Amino acid sequence: AQKVTQAQTEISVVEKEDVTLDCVYETRDTTYYLFWYKQPPSGELVFLIRRNSFDEQNEISGRYSWNFQKSTSSFNFTITASQVVDSAVYFCALRIVPDKLIFGTGTRLQVFP
Amino acid sequence: EPEVTQTPSHQVTQMGQEVILRCVPISNHLYFYWYRQILGQKVEFLVSFYNNEISEKSEIFDDQFSVERPDGSNFTLKIRSTKLEDSAMYFCASSEASQDSNQPQHFGDGTRLSIL
DSSP: OOEEEOOOSEEEEETTOOEEEOOEEEOSOSSOEEEEEEEOTTOOOEEEEEEETTOOOOEEETTEEEEEEGGGTEEEEEESSOOGGGOEEEEEEEEETTTEEEEOOOEEEEEEO | OOOOEEEOSEEEEOTTOOEEEEEEOOTTOOEEEEEEEOTTSOEEEEEEEETTEEEEEOTTOOTTEEEEOOSSSOEEEEESSOOGGGOEEEEEEEEOSOTTSOOOOEEOOOEEEEEO
16 A cells, blocks of 8 residues: 555644654555655645655755655654744655655644744 | 646635636646645645546546646646535646656645635
8 A cells, every 4th residue: 555654743843943754654666756845824835855765865955854764664854943934734745656646644843933 | 936826726616516726837847737635634636637638536536527738838627516525725736757757746826615
């Protein structure tokens, strides 16, 4: 079965704290792609990062970093020094052949000043 | 930066009426999608479209739904006879190149459909 699990429904932190959002996926495909999207209160879906199943190199982009581990089927997302503007719902998604995204249930992150 | 455009941003319709949601994908993109998100829930795949035909559709995409690319720029989702449970945010997305690449799907801002 193809599935994405985001066990954390909601996380609250105070500004400047680091926070990690967990994502665990299931697929039998050997080739697949993983994505993170951000949905701010305004409702749009903003693409953040993609990873393919052959690339386990972790990535850092400013305050964002991603940890992809095939051995545990996880693709976790860390925000360092969180800011109020990071408050949003974050979705992890799995792209499978032929071509659709399977989304997790999302993690609502609230960053308080 | 090019973006996916959806109109209208909010559509209110009486139950049983037909509704058409419109999308203008990014111009050089070849793959088009519709997703929906019922309030407070996760985003669900509806349909993918390539080369003027449906590539894949979900169980949600029943006979009441149809998609069309009437010209070179628009991509529409029609719901023939709306039901209360069709109330949701509908997202259009597009991606470029091969469906086997890791090209991301870029989403529009969504159309909030409210069925009364």
